[in-house]
Amino acid sequence: MYPKLFEIGPIPVYSYGLMLGIAFLIGSSLFNRELKRNGLDENIGVTVTFLALIGGIVGSKLFYIIEEWNFGTGNSLSSYFTKDVLLSPSGLTFYGGLVLAFILIFIFCKIKHIPLLRMLDTLSPGTALGYGIARVGCHLSGDGDYGIPVNGTMWEFLGYSYVNGTVPTKEGVLVHPTPIYEFVAAILIFSFLWSNRGKFKTSGIIFSYYLILSGIERLLVEFIRLNPIVAFGLSQAQIISVIMIICGIMLLYSRLNKEKLQVV
Numbered sequence: 454m455y456p457k458l459f460e461i462g463p464i465p466v467y468s469y470g471l472m473l474g475i476a477f478l479i480g481s482s483l484f485n486r487e488l489k490r491n492g493l494d495e496n497i498g499v500t501v502t503f504l505a506l507i508g509g510i511v512g513s514k515l516f517y518i519i520e521e522w523n524f525g526t527g528n529s530l531s532s533y534f535t536k537d538v539l540l541s542p543s544g545l546t547f548y549g550g551l552v553l554a555f556i557l558i559f560i561f562c563k564i565k566h567i568p569l570l571r572m573l574d575t576l577s578p579g580t581a582l583g584y585g586i587a588r589v590g591c592h593l594s595g596d597g598d599y600g601i602p603v604n605g606t607m608w609e610f611l612g613y614s615y616v617n618g619t620v621p622t623k624e625g626v627l628v629h630p631t632p633i634y635e636f637v638a639a640i641l642i643f644s645f646l647w648s649n650r651g652k653f654k655t656s657g658i659i660f661s662y663y664l665i666l667s668g669i670e671r672l673l674v675e676f677i678r679l680n681p682i683v684a685f686g687l688s689q690a691q692i693i694s695v696i697m698i699i700c701g702i703m704l705l706y707s708r709l710n711k712e713k714l715q716v717v
Contacts, residue, residue: 456594456619472590477506479586480579487575487650497565501572504561508554516549548693570657570708577663578646584667585639592632594619600629600677629677638670655712657704664701668694
């Protein structure tokens with residue numbers, strides 16, 4: 454594990470923060486390419502990327518705080534709004550960041566009269582890839598996003614020890630390296646979205662596939678992660694994943710029907 458990679462003078466460079474930065478740079482580059490390909494104003498790329506960055510960080514931190522308050526130690530909500538918690542590089546929940554980033558982008562598109570689904574299509578491939586790259590940061594830092602123990606099971610050959618992570622496993626305990634699983638899944642999702650992005654005339658189809666595939670990926674990986682069960686035998690992330698999948702299927706159905714009419 455390498456939670457802290459190196460130092461530049463007195464400034465430490467953490468593996469998760471570095472990978473998160475790389476994820477945003479690559480995602481932003483892909484987004485700008487898609488803006489140009491779709492004939493949209495490339496100047497809005499900086500603004501949308503900034504909104505996604507702010508929404509991603511603030512939303513993920515707030516979602517983490519609420520999650521810990523509900524399912525954590527039972528501390529008061531105000532106890533989480535401290536400098537140590539708010540400025541800590543740990544404690545970032547992806548779905549919280551996704552929701553707030555979506556809200557900010559939705560408001561921006563309404564103000565600028567930009568078709569929302571078209572914008573979301575351009576963002577989807579880079580978002581999928583960026584998520585996977587950020588998961589590499591989770592793996593390097595060992596921040597607790599790993600899975601259940603595999604010692605003595607048929608999956609032991611896949612096991613990994615996070616004993617030196619920021620949220621360490623016990624000595625000798627091997628667990629599912631779920632951040633690596635998610636990285637591989639993200640590469641596959643990105644490849645599918647990227648290779649199919651030019652095949653449809655109707656906006657919203659690529660975004661629909663993003664919702665469905667990303668939802669399925671997170672739904673499945675949560676079965677071997679350590680997150681608490683909330684309801685119906687599912688974790689909070691799984692419930693959100695199910696909502697994403699359902700919304701994606703409904704949107705895909707309506708947009709494919711429109712696509713057929715355009716082809717005819």
